[in-house]
Amino acid sequence: xxxxxxxxxxxxxxxxxxxxxxxxxxxxxxxxxxxxxxxxxxxxxxxxxxxxxxxxxxxxxxxxxxxxxxxxxxxxxxxxxxxxxxxxxxxxxxxxxxxxxxxxxxxxxxxxxxxxxxxxxxxxxxxxxxxxxxxxxxxxxxxxxxxxxxxxxxxxxxxxxxxxxxxxxxxxxxxxxxxxxxxxxxxxxxxxxxxxxxxxxxxxxxxxxxxxxxxxxxxxxxxxxxxxxxxxxxxxxxxxxxxxxxxxxxxxxxxxxxxxxxxxxxxxxxxxxxxxxxxxxxxxxxxxxxxxxxxxxxxxxxxxxxxxxxxxxxxxxxxxxxxxxxxxxxxxxxxxxxxxxxxxxxxxxxxxxxxxxxxxxxxxxxxxxxx
Ligand code: SF4
Numbered sequence: 001x002x003x004x005x006x007x008x009x010x011x012x013x014x015x016x017x018x019x020x021x022x023x024x025x026x027x028x029x030x031x032x033x034x035x036x037x038x039x040x041x042x043x044x045x046x047x048x049x050x051x052x053x054x055x056x057x058x059x060x061x062x063x064x065x066x067x068x069x070x071x072x073x074x075x076x077x078x079x080x081x082x083x084x085x086x087x088x089x090x091x092x093x094x095x096x097x098x099x100x101x102x103x104x105x106x107x108x109x110x111x112x113x114x115x116x117x118x119x120x121x122x123x124x125x126x127x128x129x130x131x132x133x134x135x136x137x138x139x140x141x142x143x144x145x146x147x148x149x150x151x152x153x154x155x156x157x158x159x160x161x162x163x164x165x166x167x168x169x170x171x172x173x174x175x176x177x178x179x180x181x182x183x184x185x186x187x188x189x190x191x192x193x194x195x196x197x198x199x200x201x202x203x204x205x206x207x208x209x210x211x212x213x214x215x216x217x218x219x220x221x222x223x224x225x226x227x228x229x230x231x232x233x234x235x236x237x238x239x240x241x242x243x244x245x246x247x248x249x250x251x252x253x254x255x256x257x258x259x260x261x262x263x264x265x266x267x268x269x270x271x272x273x274x275x276x277x278x279x280x281x282x283x284x285x286x287x288x289x290x291x292x293x294x295x296x297x298x299x300x301x302x303x304x305x306x307x308x309x310x311x312x313x314x315x316x317x318x319x320x321x322x323x324x325x326x327x328x329x330x331x332x333x334x335x336x337x338x339x340x341x342x343x344x345x346x347x348x349x350x351x352x353x354x355x356x357x358x359x360x361x362x363x364x365x366x367x368x369x370x371x
C-alpha cells in the first residue's frame with residue numbers, strides 16, 4: 001500500500017468572468033488582488049494622494065475613495081491621474097457623481113443601482129457611459145444598508161437576502177446589456193458572509209470582491225477576515241479582497257497580503273518560522289524573533305528564516321529553512337541552506353542572521369527569485 005496522498009493545493013478557482021479595473025485584472029485567471037480604501041477627505045487631494053502612495057508602497061493594488069460631495073467629485077480627475085494604482089470611486093445615491101467619476105477616468109465605480117433607480121433612466125445612462133469608457137461597476141451589498149423590501153421579506157440580513165439583493169441590483173444593469181460588474185455581499189458575521197458568498201458564487205459568474213464589513217479593531221478584524229477569506233478562498237471563491245479594520249489602511253494591506261501568502265495564493269516573501277518557546281527554551285525566543293523580524297522588515301525575497309529556542313526541534317526546522325538559528329548553551333548554531341555555517345555567541349545571533357539574510361537576498365535577486 002502506498003502512502004495516502006496529501007493535498008498540497010486548494011480547490012480549483014471558481015470560473016468567473018474577467019473584468020479590468022484599470023491596469024489590474026479581476027476574476028478569471030487573474031491573481032487575487034488586495035485593495036483598501038482611503039480614510040482622508042477625498043477633496044483633500046494632497047492628503048489623499050499621500051495616503052494612496054503609502055498604500056501603494058505597502059502592496060495595495062486597487063484603492064477606493066469615498067465621494068459623498070461635489071468637492072470630492074471635483075478632486076477625482078487629479079487623483080485618478082496621479083495615483084500609481086487604479087482608483088475606484090465609492091458613490092451612494094448620487095448619479096451625478098457616478099458620471100463625474102467615469103469622466104474623471106476612475107478605473108471603476110462602486111454604486112448600487114437600487115439606490116438610484118428612483119431617478120428615471122439614470123441606470124440606463126450609467127450603463128451607457130460605463131460601457132463607452134470600459135469602466136466596470138462594483139455592486140456592493142452591505143448588511144447594514146440592505147434594501148427595506150428585503151429586510152421585510154427575510155426579517156434580517158440573511159445570506160439569501162444579501163444574495164437576492166445583489167442579483168437584483170445586477171439585473172438592473174443587465175437589463176441594459178451591461179455585465180462589466182463585480183459584486184460584494186458583506187456582513188460583519190463571518191458565518192453569514194461565507195454562506196452569502198457561497199450562494200452568490202453558485203448563482204452567477206461575476207467576479208467577487210470579498211469583505212467582512214465592520215470587522216472591528218485590528219486584532220478581531222484580522223482574525224474574522226482571515227477565517228472568512230480562508231474558508232472561501234480555499235473553496236476557490238474570491239477574486240479580490242479587502243480587509244476592513246478600524247486601523248490605518250496600510251494595516252489592511254499587510255493582513256490581506258499575509259492571508260493570500262498563507263494560502264499560497266501569492267508567493268511568500270519573508271517568512272519567519274519561530275517557535276512558541278517552552279520550558280526548554282535556552283534563549284528569549286520572543287525577543288529574538290522580534291529583533292530578526294524588525295531587522296529584515298521590507299525584504300521582498302521569499303526567504304524562510306527559522307528562529308528556534310532550543311536544540312529539540314531547532315536544528316530540524318533551521319535546516320528546512322533558507323536560514324536559521326538553533327540556540328542552546330548561550331550560543332546559536334547558524335544554518336544556511338541546511339548546513340551549519342557557524343556557531344556564534346547569543347549576543348551575535350541577530351546581527352549574524354541579518355547579515356546572512358542580506359547575502360542570501362542579494363543572491364536571490366541576482367538569480368531573479370525576488371517576488
Ligand atoms: Fe520549546 Fe525548543 Fe520547541 Fe522552542 S524549539 S518550542 S524551545 S522545544
